[in-house]
Amino acid sequence: MNVAATQALSPADIVFAYHARTKHTLKRYAAGPETLDWDTQPNPFREFAGCARTELDLGADQLATSFAQACTPGGIAPAALTIETVGKLLELSFGLSAWKEYGPDRWALRCNPSSGNLHPTEAYILSRNVPGIIDGLHHYLSRDHLLELRCRSNDQSGAPGRLWIGLSSVQWREAWKYGERAFRYCQLDVGHALGALRYAAGALGWRATLVEDLTSTELAALLGLDRTDAFSGVEGEDAELLIAIDSAPSTNPAPEHGVPGTPESDRNQWAGQANLLDPHPLYRWPAIGQVSQATQGRGSGLRSDFPNYPPLQQSSEARATDVILGRRSAQRFDSKFRMSADTFYRLLDCLLDRPNAPWDVWNFAPCIHPIFFVHRVDGLDPGVYALPRSTAAAHALRRQLRGDFEWQTPERTPAHLPFVRLLRTDCRVIARTMNCHQAIASDGCFALSMLSEFDSIVSANPWRYRQLHWEAGLLGHVLYLEAEAAGLRGTGIGCYFDDALHEILGIATTQFQALYHFTVGRPLIDGRISTLPAYPGRRIQPFKETPA
Incomplete structure (x- = not known):
């Protein structure tokens, strides 16, 4: 698809053309790099220089919630919304679950699965009146389990504490290995990340809801992804979705799930320059940018109600933390x-x-x-x-x-x-x-x-x-x-x-x-690969489940 051709096509036609051209066939694979140099793969961790950082405690391992309880709304009393519990939420959804070593190679595993373990999904949080967290927009750096303050909010309202999680995709992380088909994999990874967040919220007695009131452009502005100063000369990010976290579902059955206030637009309130992930990219895949642009927009839920299936019978007595951190x-x-x-x-x-x-x-x-x-x-x-x-x-x-x-x-x-x-x-x-x-x-x-x-x-x-x-x-x-x-x-x-x-x-x-x-x-385990702690040297804090 060249530029002139795509300008004459409708967005739907561009999507259909992209999907067709990125199909693997028995005679050929979809367009991708002809060779890979694993020593020069993109940096798997995005971070922002010049941001104030807040280190989060570790302690998800102290959560007693069973996996069955995490799956069931109202399965446990909700924990209070604080910096400590937000740390547990992020640890179980987007944090590292282990490091692996094989010979001279070392790589991190995360709680949210990813095609090729390349992890194009980035997580941002928007906080309002959460004890211990500055109001505003933060980027979550999974490597170090900390928050980077991208924009401080000046909202001084006395409204109850609220939390939203925004997800974005760095498409180059997947395209580096998978070429044109990478856009598909980025979207699959967003689905995995959404699931990871929902199960992690359940381990704290919280619920999660997709926010529908945003276009792709509005979400990009909310997460600071449209700021050219922060992304000058580096790989950009595609805004994907926003999730509202409800930390008191039992007492507020119809919580505010709407859009948080837009961060202060004054340039002095923003901070941070995104790092360059790949200084020497060998390929360009214009088809990814074309389908990304064609799929900008928003959609409203089409669910009328849940079907009348019998309740799901919970059989596992495993802890949610063990299942989530043990997933491979x-x-x-x-x-x-x-x-x-x-x-x-x-x-x-x-x-x-x-x-x-x-x-x-x-x-x-x-x-x-x-x-x-x-x-x-x-x-x-x-x-x-x-x-x-x-x-x-x-x-x-x-x-x-x-x-x-x-x-x-x-x-x-x-x-x-x-x-x-x-x-x-x-x-x-x-x-x-x-x-x-x-x-x-x-x-x-x-x-x-x-x-x-x-x-x-x-x-x-x-x-x-x-x-x-x-x-x-x-x-x-x-x-x-x-x-x-x-x-x-x-x-x-x-x-x-x-x-x-x-x-x-x-x-x-x-x-x-x-x-x-x-x-x-049933898996066969490769004993040659060593498993190391996710955050070696970090002190694990005990965690008490305090009802909201």
């Missing part, structure tokens, strides 16, 4: 291990649209519908299965997919699960081939493709191209944490052959498109 992406799976049917159906149940974590943070009706490639699950024949997450989608998928599929509910499937068998077959070779020939797709107990309602949604509002990927990332985050709670592991897969998969399923239009793949099984 599996690199290899035990190809002989069989998953129990109870565990499998539990994972599926967690993907349904219910008023618990993380779906109570999501304002939109379900648009992502998994197709499962089952390899080794007790009581289930190997084969291809579907989980339509809405009745309308079930009808649409049946019209779109192959006419010879079965559409039969397997025996002993829980009555409320919309889970159907499409085809009995050993699909390990298919799963491996469709996922860029990766063994993790065939060695796990199952793999899945997240089919998204696509054409009509993007045509009506191109901004929702981002939002559809966020929903897919949310599903992936559920699978990551629920697998971890069950003693298993998951892995997100961004590399797959889009249209070859569609052809196998019988999809001949763009009404549905695959946006993300995933696989779950």
